[in-house]
Amino acid sequence: MKKWIAILFLILCPLVAIGIFFTNKMMYIRKLTDDELMKRESDEGHYRHDEFQQLKKEKVCIPSAFGYDLHGYFVPYVHATRTIVLCHGVTVSLINSVKYMKLFQKLGWNVMLYDHRRHGMSGGKTTSYGYYEKEDLAQVMKWLRERLGDNAIIGIHGESMGAVTTLLYAAKPEANANFYIADCPFASFEDQLLYRLKTDFRLSGQWILPLSDQVLKWRDGYSIRQVSPLDVIDQVKEPVLFIHSLHDDYIPCEQSQQLYDRKKGHKQLFIAPHGAHAMSFSENKEAYEQEVQAFLQQFESNKDKRGE
Structure with a gap:
């Protein structure tokens, strides 16, 4: 024996x-250190530390349901009534979201940017690629709804793991964002x-x-198979803009194509001709901005037709 x-x-x-x-x-x-990330984003022309430090913003601390705090900033835009939430990818922090903040500020939106669990200033011991992060996003949305009201227009933009988090949140029955932008998500973690x-x-x-x-x-x-936007994307009723670089060799763009094909209702797909993973904006800035604007305009048009 x-x-x-x-x-x-x-x-x-x-x-x-x-x-x-x-x-x-x-x-x-x-994870990238703050210095590594700031240097990368500065070299690409997306971030200036002194400019961000001087930016008018409100520091936010939101309790997670898992016993740690989520840290970020609410950045108001003068007379703006609409808000975009920015969800960064794995290994980085909200510094990576600053380039998207600038895009939406140009369009006249308030911006909410925050650090995912185990990243940046937020707590949490592990990275779960959207499984626990989607519940944290729900807490962020709850905070925003309490502040802005149920009738406020709020969208969510996610990149890479942030895009997966966005889509998993969007499929939750209690999800209450008005639209979603998913930049280079995977279709299934497996x-x-x-x-x-x-x-x-x-x-x-x-x-x-x-x-x-x-x-x-x-x-x-949790199980690997529980992190699968493809399994739940048909439950997402709100509009979704999928974005992916054609030559992404980290998460192949076919994954966004799969998600787009299965999504019901209002959806758009932009395959950026240049750039590697999570570089669609950096390498296709003008086209990226045009696609986002066109998506938002279509969202507005459909909303007006419904009389909202």
Whole structure:
């Protein structure tokens, strides 16, 4: 009996170690430092630290349902009655959202930008690629609705993981944003991980992914398959603009095409001809702005037809 226990132990230990290794890669993915991010965004012409420091803004602290605080800024625009929420991607912080803030300010919108859990100034120990982040976004929306009222027009713009968070939130029955913009989301976490395992590690993922899934459930309380915008996109009733770079080799643009094809109702798709992952705006600035404006104009037109 002891022999079989020893054999089982020798088999299980390496498997658990492999599962912990890969879930560590997910849960504790390396983040850019503030200096690294500010330099990158400054070099691309999107961010000036002194300008952001002087910006008229209200510091916001919103309690998460998971026991930590979400930190960000509400940036009012003179006489603006409409607000956009900006959700950044994995490894970065709200600094990455400043370029989109400027886009919407040009259009006359208030802006809410905040740090996701485990990023920037916000609390939280792990990154969950939208699973827990969507519940945090719900708290941000609750804060905004209490401040602005149920009749205020509020949209959400997300990039990469922020786009996944946006779509997962949009499918919640209690979601109450008026429209969504999803820039370079994955369609399902499972497919994305299979793609990254093949690309980064030259592994098929046939046994690593199920193993990692079991370890992830044990360590962080959710399953990989529970992070799938594709499974819930048909529940999103509000308008969605999907954006993706044609040559994105981190999350292939086919993922946005899948989401667009399955989405019902008002939807638009912009495949940017230039740029890598999350670079659609940087490499196609004029076209990006035009697509966003056209989407918002169509949203306004449909709203007026409904008499809202």
